Amino acid sequence: xxxxxxxFNALIYFAIISFSSCENTPTTVEKRQDxxxxxxxxxxxxxxxxxxxxxxxxxxxxxNLGRKLFFDNILSxxxxxxxxxxxxxxxxxxxxxxxxxxxxxxHADRNSPSLINAAFSLKLMREGxxxxxxxxxxxxxxxxxxxxxxxxxxCDRLNSIPAYKELFMEAYQAEATPFTLTRAIACFERTxxxxxxxxxxxxxxxxxxxxxxxxxxxxxxxxxxxxxxxCHTGILLTDFSFQNNGTYAEYPDNGRFxxxxxxxxxGKFKVPSLRNVALTAPYMFDGHLSNLSEVLDHYASGxxxxxxxxxxxxxxxxxxxxxxxxIQFLESLTEEVSY
Amino acid sequence: xPYQLNKYLGLVLLTILASCKDTVPDxxxxxxxxxxxxxxRMMNQGAPVAMNKExxxxxxxxxxxxxxxxxxxxxxxxxxxxQVEQLNDVLLxxxxxxxxxxxxxxxxxxxxxxxxxxxxxxxxxxxxxxxxLNASDPTTFSNDDPLRGTEMYWSWATKYxxxxxxxxxxENNGEPMDFDMQIHTGLxxxxxxxxxxxxxYKAMAFASDTLFVDIDWNKIFHPGTxxxxxxxxxxxxxxxxxxxxxxxxxxxTKNFADAISVxxx
Numbered sequence: 183x184x185x186x187x188x189x190f191n192a193l194i195y196f197a198i199i200s201f202s203s204c205e206n207t208p209t210t211v212e213k214r215q216d217x218x219x220x221x222x223x224x225x226x227x228x229x230x231x232x233x234x235x236x237x238x239x240x241x242x243x244x245x246n247l248g249r250k251l252f253f254d255n256i257l258s259x260x261x262x263x264x265x266x267x268x269x270x271x272x273x274x275x276x277x278x279x280x281x282x283x284x285x286x287x288x289h290a291d292r293n294s295p296s297l298i299n300a301a302f303s304l305k306l307m308r309e310g311x312x313x314x315x316x317x318x319x320x321x322x323x324x325x326x327x328x329x330x331x332x333x334x335x336x337c338d339r340l341n342s343i344p345a346y347k348e349l350f351m352e353a354y355q356a357e358a359t360p361f362t363l364t365r366a367i368a369c370f371e372r373t374x375x376x377x378x379x380x381x382x383x384x385x386x387x388x389x390x391x392x393x394x395x396x397x398x399x400x401x402x403x404x405x406x407x408x409x410x411x412x413c414h415t416g417i418l419l420t421d422f423s424f425q426n427n428g429t430y431a432e433y434p435d436n437g438r439f440x441x442x443x444x445x446x447x448x449g450k451f452k453v454p455s456l457r458n459v460a461l462t463a464p465y466m467f468d469g470h471l472s473n474l475s476e477v478l479d480h481y482a483s484g485x486x487x488x489x490x491x492x493x494x495x496x497x498x499x500x501x502x503x504x505x506x507x508x509i510q511f512l513e514s515l516t517e518e519v520s521y
Numbered sequence: 522x523p524y525q526l527n528k529y530l531g532l533v534l535l536t537i538l539a540s541c542k543d544t545v546p547d548x549x550x551x552x553x554x555x556x557x558x559x560x561x562r563m564m565n566q567g568a569p570v571a572m573n574k575e576x577x578x579x580x581x582x583x584x585x586x587x588x589x590x591x592x593x594x595x596x597x598x599x600x601x602x603x604q605v606e607q608l609n610d611v612l613l614x615x616x617x618x619x620x621x622x623x624x625x626x627x628x629x630x631x632x633x634x635x636x637x638x639x640x641x642x643x644x645x646x647x648x649x650x651x652x653x654l655n656a657s658d659p660t661t662f663s664n665d666d667p668l669r670g671t672e673m674y675w676s677w678a679t680k681y682x683x684x685x686x687x688x689x690x691x692e693n694n695g696e697p698m699d700f701d702m703q704i705h706t707g708l709x710x711x712x713x714x715x716x717x718x719x720x721x722y723k724a725m726a727f728a729s730d731t732l733f734v735d736i737d738w739n740k741i742f743h744p745g746t747x748x749x750x751x752x753x754x755x756x757x758x759x760x761x762x763x764x765x766x767x768x769x770x771x772x773x774t775k776n777f778a779d780a781i782s783v784x785x786x
Contacts, residue, residue, distance in 0.1 A: 237661075311678040317658060320676035333660070333671055360660035360671070440761040441678055443710045448764075 218243060218353075223301065226377035228385075228417050230302050238316060238365040240372060243353040248370025249521065250349065251363070257336050258329040260285045265322070265367065268294040271521055274458035275374060280469025284328040291327060291435065293469035296462050298519050299418055299455055301372040308451045308467050309438040310424060315368035320360075333360040376457055376517030384514070392514050399511030402504055410481075410508075412494040419456040419515065425492045426450045428485015429466050437467065449490050460513040474509045555724040557598070557636050558731050559644070560629040561614045563589060565738045569628035572616055579739045581694045582752050586738075587701070588687030589616040590673060591777075593646040594654060595714075601640040601721070608634045611654060612646075613667035629733075638726050644734070644783045648713040648774065649683035655709055656680070675707055678761075682707040684777060693753055702752065705759040706770045713778050722785035731786045740780035741773065748776055 218241040223232045234240060251257060252265045268282035268290065269275040275297035281289040292308055300306065301315060312318035322328040323336060340346040340358035347357055354362040376382075381400070383391035392400065404411040415421050424438045426449035438447040451467045465471040471480060482505075484497035563570040563586060570576055570586050577583045596608040612632060620626050649655070654668065656679070662669035673682045684706045690698040724730055742750045750756070750772060760770025 307677065309677075311680070312676075313656075313679065316660075317676070317679045320660075320671065320674070320679075324671060324676045364660055436762065441680075441708065443708060443761065443767045445764065 221245075223372045224375050226375075226382070229299075229375070229377055230416075230418070232301050232372065232375075233304075233314070234372065235314065235316065238368060240369050241353065243349070244366050244369040245373055247349045247353045248366040248368065251367050252370050256339060256343075257323060257331055258285050259331045259335075262286075263329060268322070268328070269297050271519075272461075274298050274461040274517070274519075276458075276462040278463065280464050282328075284325070285330045288327040288330075290322075290325070292467050293464065295454060296458050297371055298374045298376050298458055298517060301375065302418055303422060303452075303455075305422065305452065309441045310452050311441050315371050316364045319364040319367045333363065337363055370521075374519055374521060376519055379457065379517045380514040381511070382517075393510060395507045396510040396514045398504075399507035399509065400514075402508050403511055408498060408500070408504075408508070409494050409496075413453045413492070414456050420453045423453050424450040425453055425494075426488055426490040427481070428488055428491040428495045429470075429480070431486040431488055433488075435467060446490055449488055456512060457515050458517055460516050474512055475505065478505050478508060552726045554635045555638055555726060556633055556729045557724060558631050558633040558729070559608075559734055560631045560731060561616075561734045562629050562736065563616070563738055564735045570738060571628055572625040575691065578743065580743045580752070582690060582698075583692040584752075585689045585691065586616070586687075587689050588685055588703070590614065590682075591648070591684040591686075592650050592667070592673065592681060593648055594650050596646040597644070598636060598641050599643045599645055599717070601642045604639070606636045606641075608636070611650065611667050613673065636724055638724050640721070640723050642721050643717050643719050644732060645715065645717045648716055648778050649707070649711060650681055651712060651714070652709045654681075655707075655712070675759075678708065680707055680709070683711055684774065686773075690752060690755070698753075698755075700755045702756045703758070704756060704770065704773050706774050707759075708761065711760070711770065711774050713774060716778050716781070718781060718783035720783040720785050733784050733786060735782050735784070736777065737780040737782070741776045744776060744779070748772055750776065 220239045220241055223234060223240055225232050238244075252269075255261045255264045255267075257264060262285055263283070266275075268277050268284075270277060273296075277294040280293055281291070282294045284290055295308075304313065306312040306315065306318040307321060312321060320333055323331050323333055337358040337360060340350070340363065350356060350358045350362055350366075353366060356362055380391045380396070384397075384400075402408045403414075413421055413423060413425055424447065426437075430449065433449040436448045438450040438452075439445070441447075459465075460474065463473055465474070465477050466480075471477050478500065481495060482498040482500040485491055485495045565576050565578055568576075572589075573585050573587060575583060575585055591614050592611060593614065594611045596610075596612055598606040598608060600606065609632070614630050616625075616630060618626055618630065650657075657668050658679075659668055659671055659674050659681075668681070673685060674680075675682060682705050684704070686704045688702050690700045690702055692698055718734075720732065722730060722732075742752055750769070756769065758766040758769060760766050760773075
C-alpha cells in the first residue's frame with residue numbers, strides 16, 4: 183500500500199472515530215472580570231487545534247463587533263466595499279470573479295480565497311505572509327486596490343460614530359484602535375468553521391452521504407496515480423505548503439518569491455484547502471480557470487514547464503468519467519456555515 | 522576637537538543636603554554625563570538636501586527628494602577600549618516629518634542621547650530591522666514607538682519597509698523627465714547588520730556633542746562602479762516582484778549603507 187493511501191486511510195479512521203464527538207456549539211469556558219464571557223471557538227474534534235492569541239480571546243461582544251465590521255462599507259476609503267464584498271457568505275466567503283473589485287472600481291491583485299476554516303491556517307494569503315488573522319486584516323484594509331484605508335484612518339472614522347464607540351467599549355473596553363479593530367474582525371473570522379459537509383458525514387460513517395460517483399472520485403483523488411492527496415491532504419485537504427503547480431511558464435505574479443526573494447520560490451503559492459471548492463470558482467491565484475473541469479484539465483496536462491514546478495504535477499491519463507467522479511467528490515466538500 | 526559646554530546640561534546640579542539640625546545647606550557637585558546628538562542628513566556634493574527642493578546631482582539629474590524614511594536598529598557608540606554604549610534599539614529616521622507649521626523640518630533629523638564620558642571611535646548600527654523586530658505587530662505599540670503605525674509597514678508581508686525612498690526626476694542633462702521614482706526595500710533578506718562607521722571623539726562630562734550621519738546622494742546612485750544605478754531607467758520598485766527588482770534593491774541598499782559617513786563636530 184502506498185504512503186499516500188496509508189496516510190489517507192489513517193486520516194479516515196481517525197476522522198470516523200473522532201467525528202462522533204464533534205461539537206459545533208461555542209462552549210463557555212471562563213468568565214472574565216469585566217463580565218465578558220469567553221467562548222471557545224467551535225471546532226469539530228477532527229479538525230486541528232485552533233490557535234487563539236492570548237490577547238484576543240473570543241467573546242460574544244467581540245464576535246458581534248467583528249461581524250458588523252466585516253459587512254460594513256465604512257472600512258473602505260470611498261465607502262463602496264466591505265470585507266464581505268470579496269468574501270461573500272453564499273460563496274463560502276469567496277467571490278465569483280477572477281479578481282474582486284475594490285475601491286473606485288479597481289481590481290484586487292489576486293483571486294479572493296474562501297475564509298471558511300482560514301482560522302486553522304498558520305500562514306495566510308497566497309504567499310504566506312501574515313501569521314494570524316489579526317495581522318491579515320491589515321492587508322486588504324490598506325491595499326490601494328482593495329479597501330485603500332490606512333488603519334488609523336479607519337479607526338478615526340469608527341470613533342466618530344457613537345454606536346461603534348459603544349460596541350468597541352463593550353468588546354475591548356477601549357475605543358477603535360488598530361489593535362482592537364484587527365482583533366474584532368479576527369474574532370468573527372474564527373467563527374467561520376465548517377466540518378459538516380457530505381464528505382464529513384461519510385467520514386463519520388454515513389455510507390450514504392456520498393454517491394458512488396463521489397466515492398470513486400475520492401478514491402481517485404487519493405490514489406497514487408492521480409495524486410491530488412499529495413498536497414491536498416489531511417482533514418482540511420491541504421498540507422499548507424507552497425507549491426508551483428505549473429500554472430504558467432512565466433509567472434505574472436511570482437507568489438512566495440515576493441516574501442522570501444528566493445529564486446526557488448518563484449511561482450509558488452499556498453496550497454489551498456479544497457473544502458467548499460465547488461463554491462469558490464474561478465480558480466488559481468489569478469482566477470483564470472473558470473470551473474473545476476478546467477482545473478482538472480490543467481493538472482491532467484502536467485502544467486507548464488517551470489524549473490520550480492512540483493514533481494507531483496505531471497501528465498495524467500484521466501478519462502471523462504474519472505474527471506466527473508473527482509468533481510462529484512469535490513462537490514461533496516461543501517459546508518454550511520452560520521454567521 | 523571643540524567641546525561646547527551645554528548651557529542646560531552644564532548647569533551644576535546642586536544637591537541640598539539639609540537636615541533638621543543644620544540650617545546651612547551643604548552643596549555637592551554632581552557630574553553630568555555628556556549628551557550626544559546625532560544628525561542625519563542627505564548630502565549632495567557637500568551640501569545638505571532639503572525635502573521638496575530642487576538640486577542637481579553629479580550626473581546632471583535635476584530632481585527633488587520627496588520621500589525618505591529608514592529604520593536603523595541596535596544603535597551603538599563604541600569606545601576606543603571596545604566598550605559599547607547602547608543608544609537605542611530602533612530608530613525611524615523620517616525625513617517626511619513635519620514641523621508644527623505643517624512644513625518639512627530643516628535638513629536634518631536629530632536624536633539625542635546621554636552617554637558615558639570617554640573616548641569613542643565609531644558609531645555602529647544595523648540598517649533595517651532584525652527578523653525578530655521585523656515580525657512585530659505594529660498595532661501593539663504605543664503612539665511614540667517607531668514600530669507603531671503602518672506607514673513603514675507592508676501589511677501583505679507583515680514586515681516593515683526598511684528604506685522608503687522617493688524622488689521626482691525633473692531633468693536629465695536638460696532633457697525633461699517628469700517622473701516620480703520610488704524605491705522601497707524591506708524583508709528579512711535586505712537586512713544589513715553591523716555597519717560600523719569610524720569617527721573619533723572624546724565625550725566629556727557636561728559637554729554636548731554632535732555627530733553628523735551624512736548620506737551621500739551621489740554614492741547611492743553614481744558611485745562610479747558597476748554599482749551605479751541609472752536614474753534614467755525610471756525606477757519604481759518595491760524589490761519584491763521580480764528578480765531584477767530584487768537585485769536592484771539589494772544594490773540600492775548596499776549603496777545606501779556605503780554612502781553613509783559619520784563625523785563629529
